[in-house]
Amino acid sequence: MRTALSASFLASLFLVTACAGKAQGDQAQEQAQGAPETKHDEGDMKHGHGEGHGHHAHGEGHGDNGHGYKGHRFENPADWTEHFESAERTAWQKPDEVVAALGLRPDAIIADVGAGTGYFAVRLAAAAPKGKVFAVDIEPGMVEWLGKRAKEQGLSNMIAVQGKSDSPALPEAVDVVFMCNVIHHIEDPTAYFAGVAGSLRPGGKVVIVDFRKDNPDDAPGPPAAMRMSVEQISGIMSAAGYHLAAENQDLLQYQVMLTYERD
Template identity: 50%
Template sequence: MPHRFDNAAEWAKRFEDPERDVWQKPDEVIAALALPPDAKVADIGSATGYFAVRLARAVPKGRVYGVDIEPDMARYLGERARSEGLSHLTAVLGAPADPKIPEPVDLVLVVNTYHHIADRPAYFQRVLGSLTPKGRLAIIDFRLGQPMGPPEQHRLSPEQVRQELEAAGYRFAQEHGFLPNQYFLVFTRAGNG
């Protein structure tokens, strides 16, 4: 689902709206991920930093890469990281077929972005190469039939996400059910118990 998000300041009004916290539950999401303070994390589709900034605060001894394919989003996040004193948060300009994560990470988080990625099995095979041996992939996206999110025809069922990621070399590990409008699926590298 190609979609342009090239005016970061305008999108920030929507993405960073405090009302989003009610249904996105960012603090609960980060708590559920149980990250150690030195974790390395990549937030794919980071946009204006809604999760990337929170992740950086959650891993003060770690590193967070906020990945986006929109140059203006990467610029905005880089400026935000500097202005908020988060030197361990780095904005990364990814490509549609390659997130360009600079080093292996313990967690890749993809929130409200999975449905935008074109060739997901190939893309997430590439992501697999950016995970540490025990690394995890967490996907949060809108469920079918919910009042918010992308048009219904662009949404994917959690079953489809599982099938695509299992084909890309992942194993389903866990599902969290506390988000009212979204599924929250966690995967590990296939072969890891």
């Protein structure tokens, strides 16, 4: 059985590495970039690079290549929040514009799956003040941090949720399931999204923001072997019982924003 850290957390590691320059794939580089120190759990090393990657355990295609974060445990979420939520990332991730593009009702119920440090979750909570945001992560330390952050920022409508590798484990049905930089971390995405369908309210949708397959090598994000085309993502979603309802190729420089509805 393979265990893992936050999907968005590790996706953010790709972002930091890519923005800082060519990745070297070791802990020394993290420290050189000013990243908070991580800790190896040698008991997890047997899981290969799949360890430490949120909902997935795909391993193949990236090994230690490029970033090499297998076996890490993130000790200080507050430090990582500052590191991952930099002005540099915000300039191209455009989180406020992404949230605006969702067109949320004030009373919407949203699941931010792979919420990590809460980069999007806090914005979603502000956009739906009369609704709820379930900030889902499978790393217990991050779930604890999300709950603390919600309390400190007075976001009573943001609820931290302990997810599972094969399910977001949502406590109630939602209007929107939002995922940013997560889908390529899911081990069996067809089964995962088929299960998610049961957690959507009538008219509900799944919104996926992820890196373009044809990004240049020096762009933020994971290696090309990990990136998925719109056709690949839509094939997964079709097999899970969804159809592509909207495709936004213009909002973000390095990512696409895809909206899926149940068939």
